[in-house]
Amino acid sequence: xxxxxxxxxxxxxxxxxxxxxxxxxxxxxxxxxxxxxxxxxxxxxxxxxxxxxxxxxxxxxxxxxxxxxxxxxxxxxxxxxxxxxxxxxxxxxxxxxxxxxxxxxxxxxxxxxxxxxxxxxxxxxxxxxxxxxxxxxxxxxxxxxxxxxxxxxxxxxxxxxxxxxxxxxxxxxxxxxxxxxxxxxxxxxxxxxxxxxxxxxxxxxxxxxxxxxxxxxxxxxxxxxxxxxxxxx
Amino acid sequence: xxxxxxxxxxxxxxxxxxxxxxxxxxxxxxxxxxxxxxxxxxxxxxxxxxxxxxxxxxxxxxxxxxxxxxxxxxxxxxxxxxxxxxxxxxxxxxxxxxxxxxxxxxxxxxxxxxxxxxxxxxxxxxxxxxxxxxxxxxxxxxxxxxxxxxxxxxxxxxxxxxxxxxxxxxxxxxxxxxxxxxxxxxxxxxxxxxxxxxxxxxxxxxxxxxxxxxxxxxxxxxxxxxxxxxxxxxxxxxxxxxxxxxxxxxxxx
Numbered sequence: 032x033x034x035x036x037x038x039x040x041x042x043x044x045x046x047x048x049x050x051x052x053x054x055x056x057x058x059x060x061x062x063x064x065x066x067x068x069x070x071x072x073x074x075x076x077x078x079x080x081x082x083x084x085x086x087x088x089x090x091x092x093x094x095x096x097x098x099x100x101x102x103x104x105x106x107x108x109x110x111x112x113x114x115x116x117x118x119x120x121x122x123x124x125x126x127x128x129x130x131x132x133x134x135x136x137x138x139x140x141x142x143x144x145x146x147x148x149x150x151x152x153x154x155x156x157x158x159x160x161x162x163x164x165x166x167x168x169x170x171x172x173x174x175x176x177x178x179x180x181x182x183x184x185x186x187x188x189x190x191x192x193x194x195x196x197x198x199x200x201x202x203x204x205x206x207x208x209x210x211x212x213x214x215x216x217x218x219x220x221x222x223x224x225x226x227x228x229x230x231x232x233x234x235x236x237x238x239x240x241x242x243x244x245x246x247x248x249x250x251x252x253x254x255x256x257x258x259x260x261x262x263x264x
Numbered sequence: 265x266x267x268x269x270x271x272x273x274x275x276x277x278x279x280x281x282x283x284x285x286x287x288x289x290x291x292x293x294x295x296x297x298x299x300x301x302x303x304x305x306x307x308x309x310x311x312x313x314x315x316x317x318x319x320x321x322x323x324x325x326x327x328x329x330x331x332x333x334x335x336x337x338x339x340x341x342x343x344x345x346x347x348x349x350x351x352x353x354x355x356x357x358x359x360x361x362x363x364x365x366x367x368x369x370x371x372x373x374x375x376x377x378x379x380x381x382x383x384x385x386x387x388x389x390x391x392x393x394x395x396x397x398x399x400x401x402x403x404x405x406x407x408x409x410x411x412x413x414x415x416x417x418x419x420x421x422x423x424x425x426x427x428x429x430x431x432x433x434x435x436x437x438x439x440x441x442x443x444x445x446x447x448x449x450x451x452x453x454x455x456x457x458x459x460x461x462x463x464x465x466x467x468x469x470x471x472x473x474x475x476x477x478x479x480x481x482x483x484x485x486x487x488x489x490x491x492x493x494x495x496x497x498x499x500x501x502x503x504x505x506x507x508x509x510x511x512x513x514x515x516x517x
Binding site for chain 2: 047049073074076077079080081083084085087088089090100101104105146149153
C-alpha cells in the first residue's frame, strides 16, 4: 500500500522483471532478477500470473481464447483438454457463461475477472495484482475481493496486491507493507498497522488530507508570490 | 541556429539507428515465426486481401489515364501502336510499385500502427510479456512479414489491372490495333523491367511494414500518441518510398 506516485507499480515491475534495478538486488523464487537472461526470465514468468489494472485482455480474441492464450502458446495440450481447463478457470471466476463474448462486450469488473482466469490458467505460484479495485462498483469490488482471497487459499499460492484502498486491503491481506517516498515505512498485519503510531502511517490509514504528505504541492511562499509583480503584467 | 540544426541531425540519426536495431530484432525472430505460418497468413490476409479493392480500383483508373495520356502523346509521333509498351513499362517499373506502396501505407500501414499503438496503450503488450510470450515474436513479426509478402503481390495485381485499363481505353475506345498493342508489348518489355518492379515493391514492402510496426510499437500510450503514430506512418512512408524509388531506379540503369 502507499500513496499514489510512491513507487508501488515500479516495485511490481521490478519483481516481474519488466524494468531492471539500477542498484540493489531482487530475489524472486530464489533467483536474482538482475542476472537472469531473457529466456530465463520468461521461464520464471510462467510461474507468475499478473492482473493488470484494466485487465489488458487481447481485444481480437473472445473471452475463451483469451484464457486459452497462455495454454496455446506454451503447451501442446489437445483441444479437448484446453477446453476443459479454460472452462474450469472461467467457472472459478463465475464467467463460464460469458466464454463466447468479446472483451468489448464486458464490463470493467467482468474483464478483470476474465483476466484473473487467464492469470491462473497456467497454475502460477505467484499472483500479482496491480490496483485491482480501481473504478469498480461495490458489487464487482466485493466479487474481486472474495476471488483474491479464495484463489489464494484454494490454490495455495502467494498473492501480492498493490492498492491504496485501506478498507479493502485490511479485509483481504495477511501482511501489509506501507510504501512512502520509495521506501517501506511500515509493515505488519492490518491490525498492527492500524495501531502504528508513525505520523505517515496514521495519515494514510486515517485518510487525513494534511500531514507528512502535505496538502500543498511544493511552491514558493504564498504571500510573496501573490504580492510580487510579474514582469508580463 | 547551428546548434539546433546539429541537434535535429543527431536526433534523426538516432531515430534511424533505433529503426535499424528494431529491424534487426524482427529479422532475428523471423525464423521462429516462420514455423507458425498460420500467424503470417492471417496477417497477409489483413494487410493484403483487405487492401485488394482499393488497389484494384486505383490500378484500373491509373491504367486508364495512362492509356489516354499515352495515346495522345504517342499519336503526335505517329506511334500509337507502342501504347502497350509505354503503359506496361510505366506501370511495371514505376507506377505499380510506387502507387501500391503509397496506398498500402495509407490503408494497411495506418491500420498496423494504430492496432499496435492501441495494444501498447491498453497494456496488451505488457500482458503478453507477463505471460512469457514475446510480443515481438507473437504480434510484431507476423504483421511485418505479412506486409512484406503482401506488397509485391498487390503491386503485381495493380500492374496487371492497370495494363487492362490502358488496353480498355487505348484499344476499345481510341482504336489502337489490339494485335500491335499486345505484340509490341511482349517484344519491348524485358525481364529486367519486371525484376526492377519486383525489387522495388519488395523494398517498399519492407520499408512500409517496418515503419508502421515501429511507429505502432513505440507509440506514446495515449490517444494522442496513437494518432501521431498513425500520421507519421503515412508521412514517413511516403517520403521513404519516393526516396527508395529514386535509388533503385538509379541502381537498375
